[in-house]
Amino acid sequence: MAKTIPDNLEQELKQVIANVIGREPEELKPETDFWKDLGVDSIKAIEITVAIERHFKIAVRDEEIPKITNFGQAMKVVKEALDKKNK
Amino acid sequence: MSKQNKRIVITGIGPISSIGIGKDAFWNGILKQKPNIKLEKCLVDGELWGEFYTHKIDNFDISKFGIDKDKLNDIKEWKEGEEIVDLNYLIAAVKLALDDSKLKFDSESNDIGLVLAHENLGLMPFGFKISDIAYEMLIGKQKKDLSKKEFFDKFYCKFLKSGYDIQTFADLFHVTRVFNIHNYSLFINNACASGLYALESASQIIKNNQAKAVVVAASDYPDIYKYLWFKQIGIYSPDGKIRPFCKDSNGLVFGDGGVGIVLEDLEYAQRRKASIYAEYLGGGFDLEGWKITVPQIGNTSYQRAILKALDAAEVDKEDVELLCPHGVGSQPIDYYEAKAITDTFGNNSKKPLITTFKPYIGHNLGSSALLETAILLLSLKNNIVPPTLNYDSPDSKFNLSLVKKQLKSELKTVMKICCAFAGFNAASIFRKI
Numbered sequence: 439m440a441k442t443i444p445d446n447l448e449q450e451l452k453q454v455i456a457n458v459i460g461r462e463p464e465e466l467k468p469e470t471d472f473w474k475d476l477g478v479d480s481i482k483a484i485e486i487t488v489a490i491e492r493h494f495k496i497a498v499r500d501e502e503i504p505k506i507t508n509f510g511q512a513m514k515v516v517k518e519a520l521d522k523k524n525k
Numbered sequence: 526m527s528k529q530n531k532r533i534v535i536t537g538i539g540p541i542s543s544i545g546i547g548k549d550a551f552w553n554g555i556l557k558q559k560p561n562i563k564l565e566k567c568l569v570d571g572e573l574w575g576e577f578y579t580h581k582i583d584n585f586d587i588s589k590f591g592i593d594k595d596k597l598n599d600i601k602e603w604k605e606g607e608e609i610v611d612l613n614y615l616i617a618a619v620k621l622a623l624d625d626s627k628l629k630f631d632s633e634s635n636d637i638g639l640v641l642a643h644e645n646l647g648l649m650p651f652g653f654k655i656s657d658i659a660y661e662m663l664i665g666k667q668k669k670d671l672s673k674k675e676f677f678d679k680f681y682c683k684f685l686k687s688g689y690d691i692q693t694f695a696d697l698f699h700v701t702r703v704f705n706i707h708n709y710s711l712f713i714n715n716a717c718a719s720g721l722y723a724l725e726s727a728s729q730i731i732k733n734n735q736a737k738a739v740v741v742a743a744s745d746y747p748d749i750y751k752y753l754w755f756k757q758i759g760i761y762s763p764d765g766k767i768r769p770f771c772k773d774s775n776g777l778v779f780g781d782g783g784v785g786i787v788l789e790d791l792e793y794a795q796r797r798k799a800s801i802y803a804e805y806l807g808g809g810f811d812l813e814g815w816k817i818t819v820p821q822i823g824n825t826s827y828q829r830a831i832l833k834a835l836d837a838a839e840v841d842k843e844d845v846e847l848l849c850p851h852g853v854g855s856q857p858i859d860y861y862e863a864k865a866i867t868d869t870f871g872n873n874s875k876k877p878l879i880t881t882f883k884p885y886i887g888h889n890l891g892s893s894a895l896l897e898t899a900i901l902l903l904s905l906k907n908n909i910v911p912p913t914l915n916y917d918s919p920d921s922k923f924n925l926s927l928v929k930k931q932l933k934s935e936l937k938t939v940m941k942i943c944c945a946f947a948g949f950n951a952a953s954i955f956r957k958i
């Protein structure tokens with residue numbers, strides 16, 4: 439049976455990313471630029487991807503990784519991956 | 526002698542690179558520390574399509590290598606008149622390596638083996654051909670009322686043979702035929718780590734009594750297709766400078782080239798009084814298998830490959846005196862690599878000397894690990910450690926200290942490591958005899 443997208447997806451995702459970058463979940467606004475505002479670099483971007491994949495049991499495509507530059511983008515990537523998985 | 530006790534040595538090196546063709550010119554180029562970087566322009570119908578910096582081989586001429594002209598013409602005919610540069614590099618590298626080894630073999634038939642390595646030989650001419658044909662058919666001279674079926678019939682028929690021919694076995698056939706090699710042969714593709722996989726395969730061929738000697742050859746000819754993709758995924762240096770493990774590293778730069786290396790059974794080499802560069806002690810291989818283009822930060826696959834190599838070679842990590850990492854100058858890949866090195870060897874004082882060669886010759890992709898192994902073997906033979914060029918702003922987060930100035934050092938045991946696309950992680954160990 440297909441799994442649905444968790445109701446608390448936003449909060450779960452914030453917590454996952456915050457854990458990786460050592461910040462509070464509240465700091466992650468949709469428009470917050472991970473790189474400029476939170477000091478994320480290409481290495482942390484991969485660590486974030488690894489954590490997201492493990493937590494939500496999804497696979498993020500290679501070309502999606504550089505797109506995860508703010509929380510809004512991260513939500514989009516995770517939702518799309520969950521949708522694909524649940525089809 | 527039993528299979529397990531066979532010792533494998535290297536007796537021939539035939540490098541082809543932007544800093545020199547042939548062992549001596551190549552090594553002199555390394556010592557001079559003068560990379561040959563050019564701005565490559567790709568024109569389509571006279572219009573600039575793209576441009577990129579690359580370590581360029583000047584004046585390569587396959588006819589100058591003393592190779593049977595009829596057989597070269599046979600290849601050209603098969604390729605419908607096209608000169609495939611990287612195939613020619615492969616052939617030349619095999620010839621140079623065989624010449625350097627001074628192996629004597631029957632000109633009609635011999636028992637040398639061959640292992641080739643390349644990522645995607647023939648891709649560029651195939652891509653161009655498809656593009657040209659599609660352009661002509663869609664916009665050029667064809668009737669507009671062409672049905673879809675008619676279009677598909679005509680379109681695919683135009684490149685049926687070319688499409689089939691990008692399979693690597695055809696080029697393995699061409700190179701073996703040039704040298705009348707009829708023994709065990711193999712074509713492998715493990716991305717940038719292909720060369721180290723090829724060395725291990727060659728070693729196994731000899732250990733399994735399939736051949737007394739095997740030539741391992743690899744080449745690559747980076748082109749606009751690869752450049753556009755590498756640029757898109759953000760790992761191509763816009764200023765044409767590879768800066769491994771530096772604060773300001775901004776990606777890799779391609780380099781043309783190839784290399785051939787001859788492996789032999791030690792006893793066989795000694796009987797024919799061959800000059801021996803080093804013994805191939807063994808390799809370690811691990812496939813991370815996470816993504817194609819990025820390594821998984823935090824995964825220990827690369828360290829496992831290094832540890833497997835130490836185990837296979839029966840070498841203590843303290844005995845490795847010189848280490849040559851992949852060193853592509855991309856932050857995540859460098860970080861992944863630095864962590865594997867530190868986790869294996871410990872902190873700086875315990876690490877071997879570390880130097881990287883891509884700033885000399887560029888990133889030769891499928892042939893890079895083997896070409897850099899050639900430099901490492903020449904370093905071992907000459908007891909000289911070439912410094913890492915462009916190492917001007919070391920980044921402390923990597924916890925590595927690379928060789929900055931040329932060193933003279935009595936070397937005995939050296940290691941080449943590579944973390945390739947798709948997670949092909951590999952390590953090879955060599956020892957002076």
